[in-house]
Amino acid sequence: VWKASFGPILTVHVAEPSLIEQVLRQEGKHPIRSDLSSWKDYRVCRGHAYGLLTAEGEEWQKIRSILGKHMLKPKEVESYTGTLNSVVSDLIRACISSVLFDSRIGCLEPEVPKETETFIRSINRMFVMTLLTMAMPKFLHHIFPKPWKIFCESWDYMFAFGESKGHIDKRMSEVAEKVSRGETVEGKYLTYYLAQEKLSMKSIYSNVTELLLAGVDTISSTLSWSLYELSRHPQVQAALHEEITGVMKGGAIPSATDVAQMPLLKAVMKEALRLYPVIPGNARVISDRDIQVGEYIIPRKTLITLCHYATSRDARFFPEPDSFKPERWLQKDASHHPYASIPFGVGKRSCIGRRIAELEVHLALARVKPEPEGGQVRPMTRTLLVPEKDINLQFMSR
Numbered sequence: 001v002w003k004a005s006f007g008p009i010l011t012v013h014v015a016e017p018s019l020i021e022q023v024l025r026q027e028g029k030h031p032i033r034s035d036l037s038s039w040k041d042y043r044v045c046r047g048h049a050y051g052l053l054t055a056e057g058e059e060w061q062k063i064r065s066i067l068g069k070h071m072l073k074p075k076e077v078e079s080y081t082g083t084l085n086s087v088v089s090d091l092i093r094a095c096i097s098s099v100l101f102d103s104r105i106g107c108l109e110p111e112v113p114k115e116t117e118t119f120i121r122s123i124n125r126m127f128v129m130t131l132l133t134m135a136m137p138k139f140l141h142h143i144f145p146k147p148w149k150i151f152c153e154s155w156d157y158m159f160a161f162g163e164s165k166g167h168i169d170k171r172m173s174e175v176a177e178k179v180s181r182g183e184t185v186e187g188k189y190l191t192y193y194l195a196q197e198k199l200s201m202k203s204i205y206s207n208v209t210e211l212l213l214a215g216v217d218t219i220s221s222t223l224s225w226s227l228y229e230l231s232r233h234p235q236v237q238a239a240l241h242e243e244i245t246g247v248m249k250g251g252a253i254p255s256a257t258d259v260a261q262m263p264l265l266k267a268v269m270k271e272a273l274r275l276y277p278v279i280p281g282n283a284r285v286i287s288d289r290d291i292q293v294g295e296y297i298i299p300r301k302t303l304i305t306l307c308h309y310a311t312s313r314d315a316r317f318f319p320e321p322d323s324f325k326p327e328r329w330l331q332k333d334a335s336h337h338p339y340a341s342i343p344f345g346v347g348k349r350s351c352i353g354r355r356i357a358e359l360e361v362h363l364a365l366a367r368v369k370p371e372p373e374g375g376q377v378r379p380m381t382r383t384l385l386v387p388e389k390d391i392n393l394q395f396m397s398r
């Protein structure tokens with residue numbers, strides 16, 4: 001544990017699995033994931049409804065309980081297999097918009113729509129600026145306004161994209177029309193479920209936008225690292241190929257049930273996320289009381305950062321911690337601490353997209369055969385953990 005004080009904010013970084021476990025167990029009724037007071041100011045001044053990432057209290061519980069039913073249950077998530085496979089077929093780059101809107105935003109079209117490109121660029125800029133704006137005490141924002149300005153512009157663009165693309169509006173009016181005619185509305189798109197609960201449109205837009213942005217870089221980065229490591233470990237690649245062809249006799253398109261019979265495939269993703277946890281650390285604020293974590297008293301409202309990157313590369317829990325060894329996840333007697341690698345977080349505010357992310361990466365990996373090319377690529381943080389340079393791979397037919 002070490003402490004850093006940025007002006008009025010006290011931050012405690014926790015990088016020890018048993019302490020992480022204690023922090024997570026101390027979650028109050030409405031844990032807050034982070035405490036960006038300036039972010040709240042932003043929300044107030046722009047009048048946006050708050051989304052999942054920052055929401056607390058009743059609104060958050062409501063949204064989370066609606067989405068949880070459709071996103072966290074493996075059986076429910078299986079119903080997206082067809083849509084995800086069709087995206088995977090186009091390249092091997094998945095698009096979360098299929099799940100959210102039941103439609104695509106054109107990432108894989110020969111000419112990517114301009115607004116989709118700007119949306120994806122806005123996500124990058126927002127993540128880069130998050131680092132800067134988080135570290136800067138509030139008063140410095142007046143002296144160096146640029147990062148905060150870019151940060152807000154990026155969020156504005158992303159919200160506007162969600163709203164103006166028409167995906168949501170179109171779906172909503174279809175839904176509204178059917179409901180007014182007394183028809184039952186069927187559909188997998190999540191906006192529909194949110195709309196049923198009489199949430200404000202602003203709240204639906206902001207939450208769906210957040211889900212969309214949460215599902216872009218996280219999945220593409222995890223997929224890139226998995227392919228990168230597979231390309232550098234031909235023996236793992238060969239074993240994986242054997243596992244996949246063993247289950248998929250005849251080369252059919254994999255389903256969620258097929259993937260369930262591929263333990264090595266799942267281990268590859270777990271190991272990629274252990275080495276490259278796309279969210280390298282995440283935060284908690286216990287707002288209503290001081291808490292004791294091990295020997296430390298942490299005052300209420302302190303920002304507690306849980307450092308996944310440090311624990312998941314700790315040699316005490318993962319021998320040869322920097323090596324890619326998916327087989328370590330297949331050993332039943334492995335005695336690693338359950339909180340040593342928690343790339344999706346744990347508890348009430350854990351990743352709501354986990355099941356979809358797993359299915360998407362599994363389906364994509366089950367169908368690609370990368371071959372080695374290029375040198376070593378290291379990870380770097382840009383709020384998310386990303387490759388420091390492009391990962392170049394050759395895709396070979398077998």
Ligand code: HEM
Binds near residue numbers: 273277342344
């Ligand atoms: C490999 C892919 C992904 C990883 C590693 C990942 C990881 C995480 C982590 C560590 C958290 C914070 C958990 C906590 O505070 O305990 C989180 C939260 C969240 N994730 Fe993901 N995520 C991934 C993909 C996705 C996808 C695909 C979506 C959307 C469909 C998504 C939506 C969210 C949302 C909305 C939250 C906030 C939940 C809340 O505050 O209640 N994530 N994710």
